[in-house]
Amino acid sequence: MTKHSIPSSARIVLDTEIPARAPWSTIVRQGQRLRIVDSHGQQAVDTLFYNASDLQERYSGQDTLRAQGSAYVTTGTRIMSSEGRAMLRVVADTCGLHDTSAGACSCESNTVRFGHGTKYLHACRENFLIEAAKHGLSKRDIVPNLNFFMNVPIDASGNFTVVDGVSKPGDYIEMVAEMDVLCLISNCPQINNPCNGFFPTPVQVVVFEADED
Amino acid sequence: MILTEQQQAEIAAYKTRYEALKAAGQGQAPRALPPPTSRDGAPIAAGAVVHREIIPGGWYWTTRLNRGEALRLINTSGASCVSLLAWSATDPSERLNHADTIKVQWAASLRKGRVILSDMGRTLLSIIEDTGAGHDTLAGGSTAATNAARYGAGAHRNTRDNFILAAGKLGLDRRDVMPCISFFAPVSVDAEGRFQWLADRRQAGDFVDLRAEMDLLIALSNCPHPLDPSPRYAEDPVEIIRYRAAPAGADDLCRTASAEAIRAFENNAFFFDSSVAG
Numbered sequence: 076m077t078k079h080s081i082p083s084s085a086r087i088v089l090d091t092e093i094p095a096r097a098p099w100s101t102i103v104r105q106g107q108r109l110r111i112v113d114s115h116g117q118q119a120v121d122t123l124f125y126n127a128s129d130l131q132e133r134y135s136g137q138d139t140l141r142a143q144g145s146a147y148v149t150t151g152t153r154i155m156s157s158e159g160r161a162m163l164r165v166v167a168d169t170c171g172l173h174d175t176s177a178g179a180c181s182c183e184s185n186t187v188r189f190g191h192g193t194k195y196l197h198a199c200r201e202n203f204l205i206e207a208a209k210h211g212l213s214k215r216d217i218v219p220n221l222n223f224f225m226n227v228p229i230d231a232s233g234n235f236t237v238v239d240g241v242s243k244p245g246d247y248i249e250m251v252a253e254m255d256v257l258c259l260i261s262n263c264p265q266i267n268n269p270c271n272g273f274f275p276t277p278v279q280v281v282v283f284e285a286d287e288d
Numbered sequence: 289m290i291l292t293e294q295q296q297a298e299i300a301a302y303k304t305r306y307e308a309l310k311a312a313g314q315g316q317a318p319r320a321l322p323p324p325t326s327r328d329g330a331p332i333a334a335g336a337v338v339h340r341e342i343i344p345g346g347w348y349w350t351t352r353l354n355r356g357e358a359l360r361l362i363n364t365s366g367a368s369c370v371s372l373l374a375w376s377a378t379d380p381s382e383r384l385n386h387a388d389t390i391k392v393q394w395a396a397s398l399r400k401g402r403v404i405l406s407d408m409g410r411t412l413l414s415i416i417e418d419t420g421a422g423h424d425t426l427a428g429g430s431t432a433a434t435n436a437a438r439y440g441a442g443a444h445r446n447t448r449d450n451f452i453l454a455a456g457k458l459g460l461d462r463r464d465v466m467p468c469i470s471f472f473a474p475v476s477v478d479a480e481g482r483f484q485w486l487a488d489r490r491q492a493g494d495f496v497d498l499r500a501e502m503d504l505l506i507a508l509s510n511c512p513h514p515l516d517p518s519p520r521y522a523e524d525p526v527e528i529i530r531y532r533a534a535p536a537g538a539d540d541l542c543r544t545a546s547a548e549a550i551r552a553f554e555n556n557a558f559f560f561d562s563s564v565a566g
């Protein structure tokens with residue numbers, strides 16, 4: 076037991092490991108908590124949310140940042156939808172650095188960033204497409220996402236870089252759902268930049284019900 | 289997690305390559321970006337003009353912009369902000385991706401010499417002229433809620449609804465409305481990650497010229513930016529000039545400003561020119 080363990084009174088709805096590089100999805104009901112654990116450290120977890128009862132309403136990184144007046148996501152951040160409504164609220168964060176401006180890697184953007192020779196590598200947008208299709212969603216529904224545990228400093232002159240992640244094994248971020256949400260995750264397979272320490276690893280996802288702290 | 293020697297060697301090789309790309313991308317390789325265009329510079333030849341339009345304050349506008357044409361957005365009063373969406377006219381599932389645009393170019397701040405990328409690794413638009421007002425890629429456009437919070441009760445048009453209207457008129461719908469880029473919105477990020485509004489950078493007569501690198505559908509919204517601290521809802525018009533522009537030559541600034549831009553234009557070439565080996 077660590078000080079960050081889930082309360083013994085909590086009802087665990089789901090507790091699973093997402094393998095390195097894999098896609099995954101689930102529905103988190105209003106009031107339930109979603110905890111994403113970076114089991115081995117330095118692993119970017121690309122995440123999208125949709126309103127489960129209206130899949131056209133979806134995560135908006137720009138609304139999320141604007142609503143809090145800051146370029147990063149951490150405890151207290153309201154995760155906002157394209158309709159300007161709070162989808163989830165971040166209630167705990169042991170890492171402190173999460174990005175929502177850099178979007179997901181793709182075969183196509185990899186060619187531009189890293190050279191045409193990197194086209195045929197598995198990428199987050201491939202994961203999102205495969206997983207989104209299970210829910211009747213398509214490429215039109217895939218928007219720039221949250222990147223939990225990804226370290227993307229932005230300086231005053233606008234320099235923008237993915238740098239080494241700072242998450243340690245077992246670091247987690249926890250959110251309370253403010254509406255029923257479909258959660259899509261791509262456990263990022265990128266090996267061309269430091270978002271995974273160049274070595275993708277599994278992550279853990281727990282959905283549970285608990286009283287307010 | 290215990291890594292083998294071979295895994296460690298691969299990681300070291302990836303890291304070395306990334307550091308080299310970063311050094312080039314954040315340096316001035318292969319060429320330095322130019323200073324801003326002067327506000328009385330870059331005249332458009334009368335014969336090149338295809339269309340002019342005045343977008344009233346609060347309104348939206350749509351157009352088709354063909355490859356080889358450009359759009360000048362003019363901030364007539366200096367108080368306006370113009371938010372933009374763009375889709376490929378031949379396949380609107382290919383569209384503006386602000387995240388790829390900034391990540392790939394190592395820069396959240398757009399300026400003359402930068403390009404705007406699609407989600408398919410191709411150049412949609414090149415920023416061929418820019419007076420340097422500052423443009424927002426991070427915080428997005430206004431909504432009914434942000435207007436109500438800023439200006440109180442009243443019928444203030446907003447960018448989110450404008451984009452849904454614009455998409456509808458282009459035969460698209462709200463699934464096709466993605467995060468936007470807002471011109472004449474001088475947003476920067478301070479050392480604590482907080483947004484700042486650099487009001488002084490924006491002046492009357494600022495303009496930016498966007499050249500289409502494929503046939504595009506464009507939606508614009510002329511609404512005050514949600515981070516603009518002015519208590520006045522600027523109803524000021526902006527002027528739009530659609531004109532024929534010289535196509536990007538081999539030595540074009542935007543095509544050659546970075547290794548990333550070169551590769552994005554190569555992706556366009558693979559797409560358009562069957563004579564170019566893919």
Ligand SMILES: [Zn+2]
Nearest residue numbers: 180199263265
């Ligand atoms: Zn990825």
